[in-house]
Each structure stands twice: as structure tokens, then as C-alpha cells.
Amino acid sequence: MRLTCPHCGPRDRREFTWSGDAVALARPAREADPAEWDAYLHLRDNPAGATRDLWYHDPCGAFIVADRDTVTHAVHATTLATTLAAKVAAKVAR
Numbered sequence: 001m002r003l004t005c006p007h008c009g010p011r012d013r014r015e016f017t018w019s020g021d022a023v024a025l026a027r028p029a030r031e032a033d034p035a036e037w038d039a040y041l042h043l044r045d046n047p048a049g050a051t052r053d054l055w056y057h058d059p060c061g062a063f064i065v066a067d068r069d070t071v072t073h074a075v076h077a078t079t080l081a082t083t084l085a086a087k088v089a090a091k092v093a094r
């Protein structure tokens with residue numbers, strides 16, 4: 001599998017470290033209900049198919065979000081995590 005780092009271009013998967021489900025970018029508000037925090041911290045889906053997860057690119061230190069398919073191993077898109085986190089924060093602030 002190859003992932004495209006927005007800084008470095010297409011790279012072999014061995015340069016990346018999987019860092020979990022991209023739901024980590026949608027952190028609940030500090031005062032959120034404990035059940036919401038429990039779901040954020042502990043509950044994850046394990047889909048066969050489309051998924052969105054975080055990867056750390058070791059050579060440049062960037063976190064990227066990869067939209068990929070766990071069945072076909074196709075990578076549909078990669079985005080800097082900071083770009084998506086800013087969009088999530090903007091939605092929460094509304």
C-alpha cells in the first residue's frame with residue numbers, strides 16, 4: 001500500500017505509523033456528557049470497507065488522514081490532519 005503525504009508525495013506504507021481512527025479529530029467539548037467522552041475514548045467501529053484513519057509520516061512528522069477501503073486496499077484520498085481538524089473545529093464552533 002502507498003499513501004500520499006501532502007508534504008512528501010507518494011510513499012511506501014512502511015514510512016507511516018497507523019495512529020487510529022480519525023474520529024480522534026472530533027474531540028468532544030470539555031464539558032460534554034461522560035457518555036459522549038466514553039464513546040470518544042473507547043468505542044470504535046471495525047468496518048470492512050470504507051474507513052478514515054490517522055497515519056503519522058515518520059520522515060516529516062506530519063499526521064495525515066487517509067480515506068481508504070480495508071477490503072480492496074484502495075486509498076481514495078489523503079489530507080493533512082491539521083486541515084481536517086480545523087474544519088471540525090469550525091463546525092463545532094457554529
Ligand SMILES: [Zn+2]
Pocket residue numbers: 005006007008009057059060061062
Ligand atoms: Zn511527509
